[in-house]
Structure formats: structure tokens, C-alpha cells
Amino acid sequence: MESVEQLLERLAAGVIRDSIGADAPANVRPCGNPKFGDYQVNGILPIAKARGENPRPLAEKVAAALAAALADLAEPPTVAGAGFINIKLKPGFVASRLPAVLADPRLGVPAASPVRTIALDFSAPNVAKTMHVGHLRSTIIGDSIARTLRFLGHRVITDNHIGDWGTQFGFILSGFKKIGPAAKHMLGGQELSIGQIEQIYRKNFEDAEKDPVVREAAKMELVKLQSGDPDTVDLWKRVCDHSILAANKLYKRLRVEFDHTFGESFYHPMLEAVVAELKAKGVAENSEGAVCVFFPDIPQLKDKPFLIKKSDGAFLYATTDLATIKYRVEAWQPGEIIYVTDSRQKLHFQQLFETARRWGHPDIRLAHVTFGSVLGEDNKPIKTRSGEPIKLEQLLNEAEKRALEIVEAQNADLPAETKREIARVVGLGAVKYADLSQNRINDYVFSWPKMLAMQGNTAPYLQYAYVRIRSIFRKGAESGASSMDGKSVVLNDPAEFDLAKFLLRFPEAIELATEDYRPNFICSYLYDLACKFSVFYERCPVLKADEPARASRLLLCQLTAEVLRKGLDLLGIQTIEQM
């Protein structure tokens, strides 16, 4: 369904055309300050500017015509400031819309039109390495973007581009072969943890720095792997399977799923052809024994070549990424490919996207969704005391542990199983929300007390607002007073009206969050919604109210709960019935 903002934009643009003959957007936005009204028309000022006219009289003319056009929706619009037109919605209009929004599976959010096909590349951990806190942001942000785009109706194809190929395998494989035939058995029998595989890699990597013999052995293994030696490939496959199994446990816990997990190895057979094609098209050229793409016409990339084949003949991740674009374009025909990685890879993606355009993919939209680092309380990249990255599993364990301590302190009487489930949902939600609620381009400071706090813009605060609503319905059901059927909505108290109007603004938050792939706009909206609900909750008794207020308030509660639940779901966060 059409959102209120869209409706006003459409009507106001029509009035502007008819009253002053301008074919321009009305530029309807929510009022920055609620005292002016609910929405404002900002489009008059640019029109006046273009015509060299005084904006006030133009605005007066439009406002007068708008009064008639919006008679059912709003009070007569007023002109203010330099030439703004302020619109105050009528309670009757807001009230009449709420049941329809509640009945709408999308809760009033317009369906995407046209529907786009979007490939989404995120998470991408390395095989043979434990997932750590560094993988968290890509995974969580990517998942939220996928959920939001799908909610709008787009066709989203998620692909976990895992690092299962490359020079690190020389060290892993040679390390395993040192252990001997036992290694195969260990992997087959699940006796080896990813941590242990990682240790084998590290040990061998460090040894190689000092010992040329080890280095040479690693190189040999890599050559054997790339040339398809059956034993080596078999061992490599086992390491990969083992790693993916371990990662999948974490994904399950995080409730993140992928349509595909084509690792880098999937593209290995295509790389030679990619380089040949780029050379044939004149996009790439030989340079110092290697193959490079140069960008002399782009100032920022002028002295920054893009290396796609090393002088020793090996390929790089740039080559793989190019092959990946080609594959995705051919397999899925996406209108857009989105990469969710940390901002340090910005240059790489600039080069990659520019190369893809020159190669022959000028129409596809390529987006690099970047994010900053996770910092510790000391404002430095977060690490354990010994300087290791914090393992994701440990992080999630601690989140649940801390949440459980709070549940025990607050609601000790609940059954143990219920408390554990609450702790799981609250702890995991807190971790995800802390990440998503910030503008992703900045680094963010990881803090347990802040993310688990009950006041402020946190997951527990939102989950608690939901719990309070559910509690009302539980109580209401006991006394048979939970019906909201057949009654119309009445918005007499300012807190009711304020909440009701804000419920109609869910589509605006989704649109903002989608424009630049910024989930924090959803968080911000949900937090404001929970705050407005709290005011309503304090001021307006629900079950004790007389009809028709009771049914009306129940409907407000129900819709608030639905929007909170759906909004959190778009962030990959669950709700619980009590906490």
C-alpha cells in the first residue's frame, strides 16, 4: 500500500502543478520539529528560486489549493518560514488507516516496484580459520540487508564467498603432511577442531619465515593442489568441509543463511580465461612480468594499478573477484551486486568495479557496502588480552551468559528453560543491535554494559517494549477483554495520536535503510517507536479503559507489537514473550 508520505507527495505534486503550473516534486518530508506539524512541503523554495519569485506568495497559493485536496486527511495547511507548507494530519484519517495497516502483511510498507534481482556477497570467512569478531559486522549487516530487500519483494541471492583457495593452503597442507597419514584420519573423524587446523597453519607459516626448506615445501603443496594432485586435493577438500561445518554451526546460532557458498576455489578454472579476455580487449596489459589494469584517466586511481596476474603466473583475489562477477552475471542476471566488507578494501573494489565496467558490464550496479572496525574500550581494534582476535563463539557465549545473569537477577522465578531461551534471544539480539544501530561507516566501540542496557537505543529495550505489550494481551485473555474486533479506532489522548501517527511511518524508515543500505535507520525508528509506546503505556491504561477506548488501544498495542517484531526481524533479531 502507498505510504502516507508517498500519498502526500503525490497529492501535493498534483496541487503544485494545477495551482502554480510547476512540474516539480513537492518534496514532502516529515517535519523536523513536531510543533510545526507532521509533514512539510519543501518543494516551493526551489521553484521560486528557478523563477526568481518570492516564495511566500507561491506557497500561499499552493497551501490554499492544498487545503481542498487534503480535506479528508489534514487540517488546512499553513505557510511558515521562508516558504514551507506545514501539514497536520487529522486524527480521523490516522485512525481510519490503522486497521488496514494491521491487516497488511507488509505493515503498510509499499511493495518494491520494479522488483530487482540483487546478488549479495557477505560474511566470507577464510577456511581453516576460526570465525572471530572481525567476521561479525559483514555477517550481521549483510544478513539485515538481505532480509530488508526480501521484505520489500526483491529477488535476493546471497552468496558466501569463502576463502577456500590461495597461498595459505600451501602452509596448511604441508603442515598436515608433516603429521603424516594420521591427518586424514583426524579430519575424517571430526577429532580436529578448527582451532587446531589454524594452529597447524600458523606454526607452519611462522616456520616458513625462518626456514627456506619449509617455505619450499609449502610452495610445492600449493603447486600440487593447483595442478590437481588427487591426494592433495582430497586433503584440501577435507579441510574445507571441516571448516564449513564449523562455520555453519555459528551461522545457525546467528540465524544467518546463504543461498550459495561458492568459495574462491569455484572460480579457479575460469581465471586463465578471464585474464586472456581482459588482455584481448585491451583492458589489461603486461607490466614488469605481471598483468595489470591501469586507470590513467581516473585521478584517484592514476598511480594505483590493479594486478590480476603475478609474474610467477599465479592469480590474485582480484582475478577471482572478476571471474565471480562474470559468473554471477551469467548465472543470475542481477541488476546489482552488493559486497559487504570492511572499508579497508575500498580501493580494491574501486579498481574491481572500474575494471568490470571496461570489461563489458557497464549496466550492472556494483555497490561496496563498507563498515568500520570493532574497537575495544581502549579505542583500539578489539583483541583478547593475549592479542588474539576474539572468537565469535566465545563472544556469543559471553553475551548469553551476561544476559542470563540479568534474567536471574530480574526474574528468578521463571522456569530455567525459559530463562535460558530469554538469555539466548536477548544476548544475541544485543550483540547484533549494537552493531546495526550505528552508522556502519564508523568504527564502533564494543561495550557489554551499553549493548545490554535497558535504557537507550538497545535491543533489550525494544524487546522489553514488545514484552510489555504481550503481557497486556496475556492479562486481557485471562479476563476475556482482549478483543479489538468490530470497534473503530479513537485517538483522543495526545499519546495515542502521537503513537498512531508514528506507526504509519514504518515505510519511511525502511526506505531510508534501503537507499544506502543503512540498517541503523530501522533501529532509530524502532527506538523512537518504543519511546512513544512507553509514553502511551504510562499515560493510557489499556485493559482498564472503557469501550471504545479499550478496543482502540488494544489495536494500537497490537500494531506496535507487529511493527517491533517485524522491524527486529529485519535486523535478524528475535522477540520473546516475557523477560
Add this chain to the structure above:
RNA sequence: GCGCCUGUAGCUCAGUCGGAUAGAGCAGAGGUUUUCUAAACCUUUGGUCGGGGGUUCGAGUCCCUCCAGGCGCGCCA
């Protein structure tokens, strides 16, 4: 050296592609519970939006410049 990003209240952060008097939370001060979960709510103190120029009706937002911090820049990913 070149390039990218960031700089907003004591702290952690928002700020809807240029709109009206820059907003939250924490911390500080004061208050609210015979009432649906007080894990809550209300009131209040606090800002030259890093500095300086510009662009225009209008700038935290755009341009230039300087300062500070972070990150990245041919054979890792």
C-alpha cells in the same frame, strides 16, 4: 608521496542526498510505583557541529584550505 574515511555535549553516538530553534543514551541534579513487567517513566544541566574561507533565501550536511586521528596504496586476501 598519493588516495580514501572520520572529527557533533564530559563519554558513546544519531542527524532522512541543502531546510525552520542540532537530537538521543550514559554520566551529573531532581522527581514518579494501592494501576497492564519500575529491566520502566518524567523533569533538568550541558554544543562556536575540529579551525578558517567560500557557494545562496538557507550549510553539521556542498566546494576550497589548514589541523588532528584512522585506514589503504604491483606481485597477501
